[in-house]
Amino acid sequence: MNSIPAAWYVYLHGGGEMTADPTDTGELRGVMPQLDLVAYQPDAVVSRTLIKKPAGTVTAFAFDAGEGLSEHTAPYDALVLGVDGQAEISIASSPHRVSAGQLLKLPAGRPHAVKAITRFKMLLIMIRA
Numbered sequence: 001m002n003s004i005p006a007a008w009y010v011y012l013h014g015g016g017e018m019t020a021d022p023t024d025t026g027e028l029r030g031v032m033p034q035l036d037l038v039a040y041q042p043d044a045v046v047s048r049t050l051i052k053k054p055a056g057t058v059t060a061f062a063f064d065a066g067e068g069l070s071e072h073t074a075p076y077d078a079l080v081l082g083v084d085g086q087a088e089i090s091i092a093s094s095p096h097r098v099s100a101g102q103l104l105k106l107p108a109g110r111p112h113a114v115k116a117i118t119r120f121k122m123l124l125i126m127i128r129a
Contacts, residue, residue: 034083038062040119045069056127063087063116071113078106078126085120089113098122 037060038048045067051058056076060083071090080089082098089096089104091112098104100121106112114122 034060034123035121037083037123038121040064040121043067050123054128056125056129059124059126061120061122061124063114063120063122065116065119068115069113071111073109073111074106074126075108076126076128077108078124080104080106081123081125083121083123085116085118087114087116087120087122089115 037050038046040046040062041064043064045064046062048060049057050060063085065085068087080098080103082100082102082104084100086097086099089098089106089112091104091106092110096104097117098120114120
C-alpha cells in the first residue's frame with residue numbers, strides 16, 4: 001500500500017481550483033454531482049476542501065486503487081461518506097469496508113487509516129465541537 005502520512009495529505013494534495021478572483025474561497029457553490037467534486041489522479045490521493053469554517057470542515061477525497069492515508073488520530077469526530085468505489089478504513093486496528101452510499105463514523109481520539117481497495121472517493125465531514 002502506498003500511504004501518505006496523514007499530516008501531509010492536504011498540504012501535498014490541497015485540491016481546489018485556482019481562480020483570478022481574490023474573493024473566491026474555493027468553496028462549493030451551486031448544485032454539483034458528488035462524483036465531480038474531486039478527480040482521480042494516478043498513484044495519488046487528491047483532496048479538495050469544500051467548506052472550511054471554525055465549526056468544522058467538509059473535504060472530498062479521491063484515492064487511486066492501492067493508495068491510502070497512514071494511521072493517525074483526530075481530536076474531533078468525523079463522518080466518512082462513501083461516494084465511489086471501495087476502501088478499507090480501520091479504526092483502532094478494526095477493519096471496516098466502506099462502499100459508495102455507506103457511512104462510517106470515525107470517533108475522536110481513536111487511530112484510523114484508509115486504504116483504497118478500488119479507486120475510491122469519499123466525503124469527510126469533521127465537526128469541531
